[in-house]
Amino acid sequence: MAVSAIALGLITLFVATVADDPGWFPPTLMAGGWVLMPTILAYSLRRPGLRYLLAVPAGAVSAALVLVSVRFADPGWATAGWWMMTAGVLMGGSLGMWFWYRLAPIPKALDRPFSPGRWVLVATHISLISVGWLLVLFSVVG
DSSP states (O other), X not given: OHHHHHHHHHHHHHHHHTSSSOXXXXXXXXXXXXXXXXXXXXXXXXXXXXXXXXXXXXXXXXXXXXXXXXXXXXXXXXXXXXXXXXXXXXXXXXXHHHHHHOOSOOOHHHHSTTOHHXXXXXXXXXXXXXXHHXXXXXXXHO
């Protein structure tokens, strides 16, 4: 929960301050996702049926990042960074739907929550977001 709050907070800050003229919609979507994701995660620990509501903040954050990535005008590392963050968030949402909602069969090798294969997928998700964030940061800082 804390990780999602911090990561989404940093991405929300970037969308609001770094993105090329994002307008009001992407930052609003990001802010909503930033607040709702850790909140729903916390409540879903006690009431597992609430985890299906995670689709709302995941969809909001995904939509915001797609909009920013499509509209970002500067070629180079910043654009690559926005697309990497977007890919990482989309991957995380897909993994959540797969593992939590069981929308598709899960191979035995990935069925255990701490299996090595799951760790590789989660590490890839985190790496895409982290490297994307750093690319955007370094392009802004110079």
